[in-house]
Amino acid sequence: MQDTNATVALPDWLKDIRWSDDGLVPAIAQDVTSGDILMMAWMNAESLKLTAEEGQAVYWSRSRGKLWRKGETSGHQQIVSEIRLDCDEDVILLKVEQKGGMACHTGRRSCFYRKLENGQWQSVDPVLKDPDEIYGKTHSKSDGQQNE
Amino acid sequence: MQDTNATVALPDWLKDIRWSDDGLVPAIAQDVTSGDILMMAWMNAESLKLTAEEGQAVYWSRSRGKLWRKGETSGHQQIVSEIRLDCDEDVILLKVEQKGGMACHTGRRSCFYRKLENGQWQSVDPVLKDPDEIYGKTHSKSDGQQNE
Numbered sequence: 201m202q203d204t205n206a207t208v209a210l211p212d213w214l215k216d217i218r219w220s221d222d223g224l225v226p227a228i229a230q231d232v233t234s235g236d237i238l239m240m241a242w243m244n245a246e247s248l249k250l251t252a253e254e255g256q257a258v259y260w261s262r263s264r265g266k267l268w269r270k271g272e273t274s275g276h277q278q279i280v281s282e283i284r285l286d287c288d289e290d291v292i293l294l295k296v297e298q299k300g301g302m303a304c305h306t307g308r309r310s311c312f313y314r315k316l317e318n319g320q321w322q323s324v325d326p327v328l329k330d331p332d333e334i335y336g337k338t339h340s341k342s343d344g345q346q347n348e
Numbered sequence: 349m350q351d352t353n354a355t356v357a358l359p360d361w362l363k364d365i366r367w368s369d370d371g372l373v374p375a376i377a378q379d380v381t382s383g384d385i386l387m388m389a390w391m392n393a394e395s396l397k398l399t400a401e402e403g404q405a406v407y408w409s410r411s412r413g414k415l416w417r418k419g420e421t422s423g424h425q426q427i428v429s430e431i432r433l434d435c436d437e438d439v440i441l442l443k444v445e446q447k448g449g450m451a452c453h454t455g456r457r458s459c460f461y462r463k464l465e466n467g468q469w470q471s472v473d474p475v476l477k478d479p480d481e482i483y484g485k486t487h488s489k490s491d492g493q494q495n496e
Contacts, residue, residue: 211467212467212468213464213467213468213469216469226374226388228376228385228388230385234383235382235383235384236383237376237378237385237441239434240374240376240434240439252464282463282464283463283464284460284461284462284463284464285460285462285464285469286387286388286459286460286462287452287453287454287456287459287461288459291388291459291460293385293460304435305435306435308435311434311435311436311439312432312433312434312439312441313432313435314432314433314434315430315431315432316361316400316430316431316432316433319359319360319361320360320361321361321364321433
């Protein structure tokens with residue numbers, strides 16, 4: 201895969217990060233108030249730089265191969281209150297205010313809505329809003345409905 | 349990299365997971381009581397199967413190329429109360445009781461102890477115990493002190 205950071209001039213704090221061979225790191229979004237883990241997505245250096253500059257989560261969509269401003273279709277932006285880095289310098293944690301109260305493209309609060317019970321993944325969290333209402337019926341899955 | 353799942357007979361719930369080309373998925377560990385995010389590591393199918401069977405977090409150490417029972421050196425095991433899967437079926441969330449009250453090899457509660465402030469990563473969380481006391485002075489970094 202192409203190094204997605206090749207053309208970006210990096211400030212020092214971005215150079216501290218141990219990017220994967222693909223130029224990415226996992227980024228976890230946590231609700232700053234409830235502590236709920238909302239989702240995990242990927243960032244390249246440019247998306248993390250933009251996240252810090254704009255105060256709003258910007259990821260790198262691996263499936264679409266482009267920057268992905270969370271909420272660009274749904275309006276469910278993530279307003280960033282903290283950016284943290286782990287001890288190995290290869291995972292980012294964002295503490296965010298989740299606009300609309302839902303991070304998942306299925307209309308749920310969190311993407312982690314399935315729980316392992318009796319050897320099966322069971323959906324245990326409610327759908328708060330029909331995805332057709334969030335994205336419109338004409339949207340294809342590749343046009344905003346998936347988290348990547 | 350070698351497919352680490354090649355020799356494992358998989359139950360159906362493990363087949364539902366979209367493993368990376370390397371046969372891995374990211375696994376986030378969250379404190380079940382406080383909601384704090386403790387760490388993120390990687391799992392192959394065998395480690396996730398063992399995690400479910402033993403009720404204790406077992407990761408795959410990419411740097412050591414072997415199973416890694418969290419706490420095998422430090423005694424800081426993670427007792428698993430929930431295993432969750434995200435909407436894209438490629439990230440695991442563990443809700444855990446963190447033995448010893450610290451997940452990080454630096455002796456801190458969480459691995460995410462650095463916060464971006466004024467363009468620098470600042471350590472904002474206290475060291476609860478000297479790593480030499482946790483691991484012993486004779487341990488090399490590759491022998492348990494690093495999270496991977």
